[in-house]
Amino acid sequence: MxxxxxxxxxxxxxxxxxxxxxxxxxxxxxKWNKNSIAKKTKVYTYQFSDSSLFNANQYISFVEIKNHKKAPGFFIGYDKKDLITTSAFAKKHHAFAAINGTFFDIKNGGSVDFIKVNDTIINQNRQEKNNKRALHHKAAVVINNYQLAIKKWDGTDQWENNLSDKNMMLSGPLLMLNNEKEVLDSVPFNKLRHPRTAVGVKPNGNVLLLTVDGRQGNSAGMSLFELAKIMQWLGCSSAINLDGGGSTTLWAKDYGDNGVVNHPSDNKKWDHEGERKVANVIFIKGKP
Known part of the structure; x- marks a missing residue:
């Protein structure tokens, strides 16, 4: 036996x-489709068909911004109350590219996660009912001098308020940091497949703004365990999950008919029209 x-x-x-x-x-x-959208910046897309990735069809798109003085800089766009599509945020800020940001109050607007822009706190974390720190309050995208990095919660109550970074957006879960994979809880949000949005940083400082489509026959979406794998396969040493689901949107200037690179799922159609309105974005544009 x-x-x-x-x-x-x-x-x-x-x-x-x-x-x-x-x-x-x-x-x-x-064999990724590649399009240059700005100096040192390209859009990559690929359709994995015939259930060839994780036994499913998958559509992945991302913008890679090289760590170069001529590359665009990183910014956080937000609105305290109104919900706006990612593409509208991008056009408002004259961006080269943008992805949807962190989690928000879909009924009343505004981020439910800590956001700071130009050293001014815009939103504080909204506490969970059990007063425990939410999974999306345990890591952050930080931007200083137009450069992006990822940080991990240090376990203290006032972590985000004590950081000196000029621009900050909390989100999560964290997928990996400095080549070390994070241990992900086996909760449904992590295990089930959904459209996903993520930010990754390579060892050379290049940054990826990535979306995985989902809830469609052409793209099943991914669990966070699968998302962590593809971020690693793309060469990232650090990566963080942002708000996904119907919010997942990647926009690039002059790309396609309306700039939307992926296939947002809110209209339940395989097209580029189904954007959900969101409270915040991460975008790139020329440095002042």
Missing amino acids: KFILRILLLTLVSGNIYAQDLDSLAFTKA
Whole structure:
């Protein structure tokens, strides 16, 4: 009996490793469509069809901004009350590209996560009913001198208020930091597949603004465990999850008919028209 159990265990483990190898191989072989949208900045898109990635169809799009003095700078766009589409935020700020930001109050507007812009606090965290810190309050995108980085909660109550960064957007969960994978809880939000939005930073300082479409036959969406894998396969050493679902939107100037690169799911159609209005974004534009 023990021998049979060992064989079954080895079969399960080897099968799981084999599946991971197939996924990473499919990802490595992808021939991404590339479009330059600004200096040192490109849009990448790829449709994984025939259930070739994580046993599902997937559509992934991202903007990569090189760590270069001629590249655009990073900014946070927000509105305290009104909800606005990512594309409208981008056009308002004359951006080259933008993605939806962190979580927000869909009924009343405004971020439910801490946001600071130009050293001014715009929103504080809205506490959970159990007074525990939410998963999306345990990490942050920070921007200083138009450069973006990712930070992790240090365990203190006033962490975000004590940081000296000029611009900050809390979100999460954190996927990895400095080449160390984060341990993700097995809660439904992490395990189930949804459209996803993420920010990643490579060891050389290049930044990725990424979306994964979901809730469609052409793209199933990803769990956070799967999202962490693709961020790693893209070469990121740090990565953070932002608000996803119907909010997931990537916009790039002069891209396609309306600039929307991915297929937002709010209209339940496989097109570029289904944007959800959001409270905040991360965008890039020329440095002043």
